[in-house]
Amino acid sequence: MATSKVKQIHDFGQSIWLDFIDRKVIASGELKKLVEEDGVRGVTSNPAIFEKAISSSSDYNADIAELAKSDKTNEEIFFGLAVADIKLACDLLWPVYNEEDVVGADGYVSLEVSPFLALDTEGTISQARQLWDAVDKDNVMIKIPGTEPGLPAIQTAISEGININVTLLFGLDRYEAVTEAYISGLEQRAAQGLPVNHVSSVASFFLSRIDILVDPLLDEKGVGELKGEVAIASAKLAYQIYKRVFSSDRWKKLEEKGAVPQRLLWASTSNKNPAFKDTRYVEALIGPNTVNTIPLETLEAYRDHGDPASRLEDDLEAATQTMEKVREAGIDMDAITKQLEEEGIEKFNKPFQKLLDAIEQQK
Structure with missing residues (x-):
């Protein structure tokens, strides 16, 4: 049997994680099959994924009814459900985490703090600790948004040995600030x-949402030929920041103590523009020491017609020129990334509130 095209990506030094979780994918053996046949090496979740899982399935009803007998809030009931799923996924990914050649390189499962805490430093730190203790698995990552108030929370959590997946990153300056929080x-x-060994982190750089917002502006400004290019160009430049930061003398002092770099993770990788290939945000950004977390439909599309090759450092000059042309056209990427961050928080707040309402109705 030919090796899955998804699995072949690992040959180029990139890990594929699945951007999806529910009880069915675990209990049915589908996740195990994805790990074995497609080389999936981690799992990410977010409030929208859990909202869909819990609201569209009866799999959680009995647990909700049981948890509702206590005096738990709806949010506490949700995290009770989520922690149970995350623990199962962590156990399933444990062999990947525990591979002899590089223990802890992969095998992580991510669980996000409440999106309502995105601008609350102390609340984020407190809940990150709670979720870390509740899951109690070496291969869990707690997701914290890379907002300005999130930066000190990320630094504190890392200093306490909590694995962190930094989410909702859109801009290069903020990404560099996240690397600073990790190293500090x-x-x-x-x-x-x-x-400092066995403390792990990824920085999740969101892609398709950038192009969705920027592409209509490119047409307005007369640079429509750059449509679909800005997110990929930004990601390529982020990777150059990664290489610079994690080869510095400052970093090498930590590396000597066993620290591992905070890898870039490409997120929001399902293409939402039918004019482009459905695997474009996987295809263009394969490169060493990175992660791509992809939803099931994108994984299946790549398995069918992907073209694995290392391309992350192709045409770096063109990537730089793309961002210069965007700036010259009068498009303020700082304002764009700020808007994307605010919209990203809202896009997680809405399904999370919907989820809490659904739990209330099922109690």
């Missing part, structure tokens, strides 16, 4: 004489 957190740990 590890330095705090090292200064206390605590181990």
Whole structure:
């Protein structure tokens, strides 16, 4: 049997994680099959994914009824359900996490703090600790939005040895600030004489949403030939920041103590513009020491007609020129990324509230 095209991506140093979780995909053996046959090496979740899982299935009804007998809030009931699923997925991915050659390179399952906390530093730190303790698995990652108030929360969590998936990143300056939070957190740990190996983090750079917002502006400004290029160009430049930051003398001091780089993770990778190939945000950004988290339909599309090859550092000059042309056209990418962050928070707040309402109705 030919090796899956999805699995072949790993040959180029990129890990494919699945951007989906529910009880059915775990209990049916489908997730196990994806790990074995397609080389899936991690799982990510978010409020919208859990809302769909819980609202569209009866799989959770009995647990909701049981948890509702206590005095738990609807949010506490949700996290009770989510933690149970995350634990199962962590156990299933444990062999990947525990591979002998590089223990802890992959095998992670991500669980996000409440999106209502996106601008609340102390609330985020508190809930990150709670979820880390509740799951109690070395291969869980707690997702924290890379908002300005999220940065000190990320640093604190890393300093406490909590694996962090930094989510909702759209801009290069904010991404670099996230690398600073990660490194500073590890330095705090090292200064206390605590181990920095086996602390892991990814920085999730969102892609398709950038193009959705920017492409109509490109037409207006007379640079429509750049449509579909801005997100990929931004990602390529982010990777250059990654390479610079994680080859610095400052980083090497931590590396000598066993620290591992905070990998870039490509998120929001399902193409939403029918004019482009449905695998474009996978195809263009395959490269070493990165992660791509993809929904099931994109994974299936790539399995069918993907073309695995390392392209992340192709045409770097063109990527730089793309971003320069965008700026010259009068499009303010700082304003764009700020808008995307605000919309991203809202896009998670709405399904999370819908989820809490659905739990209320099922109690």
